[in-house]
Amino acid sequence: MKILIIGAAGMIGARLTQRLLQNGNLHGRSVQQLNLADIVDPSVTGTSIKGTSVTGNGTGVEIHTRAADLGTPGVAQELVADEPDLIYHLAAIVSGEAEADFDKGYRINLDGTRSLLEAIRKRHETTGYTPQLLFTSSIAVYGAPFPARIDDEFHQTPMTSYGTQKAICELLLADYNRRGIVRGVGLRLPTICIRPGRPNLAASGFFSNILREPINGQSAILPVEDTVRHWFASPRAAVGFLIKAASLTPDELGPRCNLNLPGLSATVKEQIESLERVVGSDAVKLIHREPDATIRAIVANWPESFDTRRATALGFVAETSFDDIIKVYLEDDWSGT
């Protein structure tokens, strides 16, 4: 099968690419070609694959990479011109940037996704092309006030432009699905933790920073109270969701194609207790409390917990303890000893 990954240079996109190359197949179908697109030319982390058409990488998978801006007219048509069987659409302007740059957020997150759906529709109408389309949405489609646990039928009232754009794309995906143009699934990812790499300025960054930096012997700032509760899954679990979603049949999924995914509801206190158990008390001492009213106010509008019985029944799985989330980081990302 031929797979297109839009947003392949991102943290999740690169790991998904690796996983597909390692497995060599997806639910019994052999992966023959991977088309990797992103705003910058994607490279395959760990396998050092770069360039526009690379074969002979030892996996038997033909890989094409390209730099492509989904917000540019005509790009979506080019990306689907060779009719990939499965499209992963992971590309997005992230929350903070979509909030700061109104036009850019709507251009990429809304118009870009719509242009992809429209490019598929044009082919569908001429050739009958009906690909799988797996789209990463976000729990940012929800806005406070929340029940203690958000269930599968809670309404979407986003409180950011990013969340608005994701919610709109979910609605479009469901309508194109219903009309038989694509076989789409929208995946509302939990907050990914522990994000590898350097601290960033995202309001949610501290959830990863307070673990990753101390693990690596660096200090980290905690801007909120220990009692703050949020909803998490590891990068490995996120890739697992993307793999699992490719197995869903239209009959299993039904008309409601946008799913809340399983995750772990944990407080900052529970995160820190796991850090102490898994890594040690010296690591905990590297966390410095510097309350930040702005970040506290933002985080107060974020979901704390979900009842994800639909996705769980469909077979999606995530970590069930924060210890496991830390161990996943140590196994998959940590370069120390």
Place this chain on the structure above:
Amino acid sequence: MKILIIGAAGMIGARLTQRLLQNGNLHGRSVQQLNLADIVDPSVTGTSIKGTSVTGNGTGVEIHTRAADLGTPGVAQELVADEPDLIYHLAAIVSGEAEADFDKGYRINLDGTRSLLEAIRKRHETTGYTPQLLFTSSIAVYGAPFPARIDDEFHQTPMTSYGTQKAICELLLADYNRRGIVRGVGLRLPTICIRPGRPNLAASGFFSNILREPINGQSAILPVEDTVRHWFASPRAAVGFLIKAASLTPDELGPRCNLNLPGLSATVKEQIESLERVVGSDAVKLIHREPDATIRAIVANWPESFDTRRATALGFVAETSFDDIIKVYLEDDWSGT
């Protein structure tokens, strides 16, 4: 104040215009100018006002009418060029047509509404313009399966392109609201009953046909079982919602600006019983049962009842008996004696 009505030639738009002219003011503010736009040049029913700029109609209100297609680039900018204080956006491609004509539905219902929001944003950024924007949405934003009563926090999973377009516009409205660009309210109207005029081919048409036609001595076809339950309000109540919504302050409304409105949950049997009580048993004899599997299947996916405590607490009111809905038709629309 200056009021723009987009979709002024429609059934609700014409009645809203009449009401505003009759009242001469809106929540204590004098109505000085009415700008009436629609895809066809709007006329004011009952006051026989036509033309592009009419004054001296006895109401002291300056009226401008124009034919305008909101889906045409540049039209939205022209409509808001004189910065109306309040905009009623009632224009839409109806459900059946939006389902049959994918491009037209998205062009008018989604792109048209977005172009209006964008035209307001451009002015907002240069002049600080921040109008009230009252938008008619629909219970078509909901899709089966439903709980017995849909509450204010039930998710939007539309099963038509029309419902999808309305749900997307609600999300856009909320985001532009949150950013302080407009002061918007989205109003999810119940099915309007009794619609005046001739029977139409809309799947929901029979709910009105089986009352209006017998009242006027004509036969009507009932394509579903007596047990079918649906959610109704009269045209008069709908205009009442539009008037009431103009009084809401941002503090009253909060961030969730899209409202389920009160209505009456009634079965076809209850409709017919009311017809017999209010009009007589001869009228009931004019209803002919001709089951239609297609219409039954469509109607099976429609909401039956709502718990609208938020809108009720805000002061929105609708009929509480079907007898009253029939009496409203006799008072407002019936030309017989």
